[in-house]
Ligand code: HEC
């Protein structure tokens with residue numbers, strides 16, 4: 466009887482502790498993502514063209530970027546201080562939070578035919594869709610590119626080429642091996658998807 470009572474009491478206490486801890490945890494993630502909206506947008510549309518869409522981006526990819534900003538493998542004076550206090554569990558929860566949102570439509574124009582043709586022939590020789598998938602929707606740690614902000618795509622591709630973005634040497638090699646004109650066409654094409 467006594468051990469039964471102890472069991473019930475301990476269960477009760479444990480349950481109580483779990484119930485009171487749960488909202489606190491949930492709130493801390495909600496609080497942590499509040500700041501993001503100031504730049505990445507209340508409705509998922511970034512407030513500036515050079516800021517990437519993160520709503521509906523692949524969770525694995527978002528997590529890797531937050532981790533790389535924190536480690537300093539991806540250098541950015543805006544993002545690095547924002548993630549500096551995040552633990553791995555925070556970054557995973559934040560990645561999941563944004564991945565579950567609906568990708569926003571920026572309404573960027575479809576690229577003209579000659580640009581699309583140039584982009585597709587560059588795509589065929591490099592094989593971007595081998596990793597980014599057929600609709601450039603990405604998967605896991607490979608990002609979605611379709612409909613991403615054109616100015617951001619241009620900036621980050623330039624950063625891969627100069628080495629300013631050095632967190633993925635494979636992408637840097639690929640971007641260096643592709644001509645600037647082909648990349649400009651790809652950027653315009655991808656933004657309009
Ligand atoms: C003050 C503006 C600002 C705030 C606030 C901000 N970001 Fe960013 N974020 C940026 C900019 C600018 C970039 C692009 C950096 C670059 O060009 O490399 C970026 C890049 C990113 C990327 C990389 C996306 C990609 O496609 O590679 C992720 C992920 C990200 N931010 C997540 C967040 C999260 C999560 C928060 C909130 C905790 C947040 N950001 C808050 C401005 C901001």
Ligand code: HEC
Nearest residue numbers: 529591592593595596606607608618621632633636639651
């Ligand atoms: C071998 C696989 C592979 C191929 C081929 C490839 N990519 Fe990528 N790409 C990746 C991965 C993985 C990342 C994420 C890198 C990181 O974690 O920072 C990436 C990132 C990117 C980004 C950054 C997106 C963002 O939100 O910041 C752009 C832009 C991009 N790739 C464009 C291209 C284009 C254009 C091609 C073809 C010319 C291409 N990639 C070919 C694997 C690939």
